[in-house]
Amino acid sequence: MAVSTKQKRLGAVVTVVAAGAIGLTGCGSSSSGGSSPAGSTDPASSASSSPTSGSTSPRTGVDDSPLPQVSHGSTIPAGPSGSSAADTGAVGNAGVDLAKAAFPVTLDRAIAVARTELAGGTITKLGLDFDTRAGRWVWEVDAQKGTKQRELKIDAGTGKVIGGEHDDESSEPRAVDPKKLTPEAxxxxxxxxxxGTVAEWTLHHDDGVQRYEIEIRTGGSDTQDVVVPVDTGKAVRD
Structure with a gap:
């Protein structure tokens, strides 16, 4: 049977529409099978994503701040140890009782200043005395390296080195140990x-014996010196 031109054109249109429908169906199948549904999250991309701006790194607990350095004339902060009991008013009071007074700069801190000033030296003498010229209580620390000795005065209120002398010694240095018998003990x-009340004290070696020499006010202007050898701990009048 003969086919008219109009019929041929209509058939072509149907063929094209049918092919388009098939193509659309194939795209829909590929999309539903190869991509995640709307609103879902890809676990892999989620795991590799960077932290949000509000997140923080865990703290290690390590303080990397540098330790304070000490140099001549500098001040060591009193710090937590002993500072709560320290009486800054006592620093300029010559009449305080050293058995009860506490100063902002402790003995340990005074030793730290001396070790910085006298690097490599052996500490041969320690003491606490009122410097009438400065009007302050001072730590007296002697250190010796070889035959060279340095005598330091360290302000018990600020930790500043306020005086010092150089001297020559003929003998080898002998270190004092204030922890074997503490000044308090x-x-x-x-x-x-x-x-009585304690006016001053010194720790040093005398005739090979490490000992404390402690001056005690007994009343009025009277004083009595007492010696306490470190090894025996027995106090005797001097």
């Missing part, structure tokens, strides 16, 4: 023997 033994 030696003072307690001395005042048990001689009641």
């Amino acid at each position: 030696a003072i307690k033994k001395a005042t048990a023997l001689v009641p």
Whole structure:
């Protein structure tokens, strides 16, 4: 049967429409099978994504701030140790009782200043005395390296080095050890023997014996010196 031109054109249109429908169906199948549904999250991309701006890195607990350096004339901060009991007003009071007074700069801190000033030296003498010229209580620290000795005065209120002398020694240095018998323990033994208030103390070697020499005010202008050897801990009048 003969086919008219109009019929041929209509058939072509139907063929094209049918092919388009098939193509659309194939795209829909590929999309539903190869991509995630709307609103879902890809676990892999989620795991590799960077933290949000509000997140923080875990703290290690390590303080990397540098330790303070000490140089001549500098001040060591009193810090937490002993500072709560320290009486800054006592620094300029010559009449305080060293058995009870506490200063902003402790003995340990004074030793730290001396070790910085006298690098490599052996500490041969320690003491606490009122410097009448400065009007301040001062730590007296001697250190020796070889035959060269340095005597330092360290302000008990600020930690500043306010004086010092150089000297020559013929003998090898002998280190003092204030932890073997602490100044507090030696003072307690001395005042048990001689009641009164403590005016000053010194720790050094005398004739090969490491000992404390403690000056005690007994009343008025009277004083009594008491010696406490470190090895025996027995207080005796001097």
